Amino acid sequence: MTETGVRAADRLAAERAMLDRTSTAERVAWVLRQRITEGVYEPGERLSEGPIVDDLDVSRNTVREAFRLLSHERLLVHELNRGVFVRRLTAADVTDLYRLRRLVECAAVRQAAGSSPDGLAALREAVHAAERAAAEGRWEDVGTANMGFHRAVVALAGSERLDQMMRQTLAELRLVFLAMRNPRAFHEPYLARNREILGRLTEGDAEGAARLLEGYLAEAERQLVEAHS
Amino acid sequence: MTETGVRAADRLAAERAMLDRTSTAERVAWVLRQRITEGVYEPGERLSEGPIVDDLDVSRNTVREAFRLLSHERLLVHELNRGVFVRRLTAADVTDLYRLRRLVECAAVRQAAGSSPDGLAALREAVHAAERAAAEGRWEDVGTANMGFHRAVVALAGSERLDQMMRQTLAELRLVFLAMRNPRAFHEPYLARNREILGRLTEGDAEGAARLLEGYLAEAERQLVEAHS
DNA sequence: TATTGTCAAATCGTTCAACGATCCTTATGT
DNA sequence: ACATAAGGATCGTTGAACGATTTGACAATA
Structure with missing residues (x-):
């Protein structure tokens, strides 16, 4: 058992959340949130619907709902007709x-x-x-x-x-x-x-x-x- | 000029926001937000996609995106597979x-x-x-x-x-x-x-x-x- | 060289139809 | 009264299509 107490508790909470019944949109948001906070996507990087659709094997509408979720969390910045970007903080x-x-x-x-x-x-x-x-x-x-x-x-x-x-x-x-x-x-x-x-x-x-x-x-x-x- | 200063400033801000280029989903959210805060929809009331689609003449996906926006604002409560409800505060x-x-x-x-x-x-x-x-x-x-x-x-x-x-x-x-x-x-x-x-x-x-x-x-x-x- | 205009490609925003999943209501049986 | 099954409503998702918008490349012009 090498995990820290807080980290283990966080992971447990996250896993519980995923075990609960969740919509696909919420699960996509969860995956993207992890990628963002782990630096897989860089601040300022543009997230395009298409590759995520292919990568996660979900439909575009579902990805768009996930983008909405993450935009309100301020992890993504939604720009009309230009897509969404990982927030770059100044x-x-x-x-x-x-x-x-x-x-x-x-x-x-x-x-x-x-x-x-x-x-x-x-x-x-x-x-x-x-x-x-x-x-x-x-x-x-x-x-x-x-x-x-x-x-x-x-x-x-x-x-x-x-x-x-x-x-x-x-x-x-x-x-x-x-x-x-x-x-x-x-x-x-x-x-x-x-x-x-x-x-x-x-x-x-x-x-x-x-x-x-x-x-x-x-x-x-x-x-x-x-x-x- | 019978409007109060604060009310007029609020209205102006709201109108400016609507003049900006906004997506249909955001405009639907705006309409619904008005209806909620003006009591047209009662706390606890269930908002079904279908009648809003018909009423506002937009597609279901657009209404769903608007629901996402308002859920995060805590005006609506999203319940998986059951729809969204105007928040009833306890x-x-x-x-x-x-x-x-x-x-x-x-x-x-x-x-x-x-x-x-x-x-x-x-x-x-x-x-x-x-x-x-x-x-x-x-x-x-x-x-x-x-x-x-x-x-x-x-x-x-x-x-x-x-x-x-x-x-x-x-x-x-x-x-x-x-x-x-x-x-x-x-x-x-x-x-x-x-x-x-x-x-x-x-x-x-x-x-x-x-x-x-x-x-x-x-x-x-x-x-x-x-x-x- | 710098600027402007045009066009094509990419992709976003939305619509629509369809299907499966889930929930709720109603009907039926014990 | 309670349990179960069936039907209807509607939610969640998928996928195709179309129009709108943006971007980048290239050509024309000053």
């Missing part, structure tokens, strides 16, 4: 994403005084998962676990809609992270920072945790804006 | 929506210290629009303008993604408000509260404004949860 996109993260994540942390033990347990688990992946040199898994940490941060707020918004934001962020050439150099410093934030929350110091998180997000933003400029 | 939905609003709107207000004059101007305009509509007894327009106020609150954060999230949240809320039998009784008390919040922000008292907003949202939530129980 420095301005990064700035906007971090403005959103700063507002939502820090507010969730500030509200976290009196959080349920479950919320903290999820954060703890994400920190552990990231540290395990780092110990094994799996740096992209470290990035994934770090994102799990942030999902757990927002989940402290206890709102399904916020959780969904954060899932989508993190999917977009995955595209952002594709631009970082050295996953280790990017993700490694955040391990210690996650642990610090967790420590503050565990002590009940929500304001301290929020301050740390603000610094964390500011630093990550600076790096990513630079990588996208 | 008391739990209301609670979740207000949890999200509390976190995002109050954080946006707390961050508002040092807001640009434009942000405050938009709030001011929304308050004026609501008051004008109230003076003319147009209570549903009061609700619309109140929502414009909240959109402007979130816009203080200066994030396009947060703005988009709020637009969608307010679209959902419009469904929630359909359950209120007496628009006047529901919307009227919030006029004065909006003005108070605006006053605090104008004085630079962001924390005071956030406290008022928290009370406002708690009261609205209580009323709406009751109406959905």
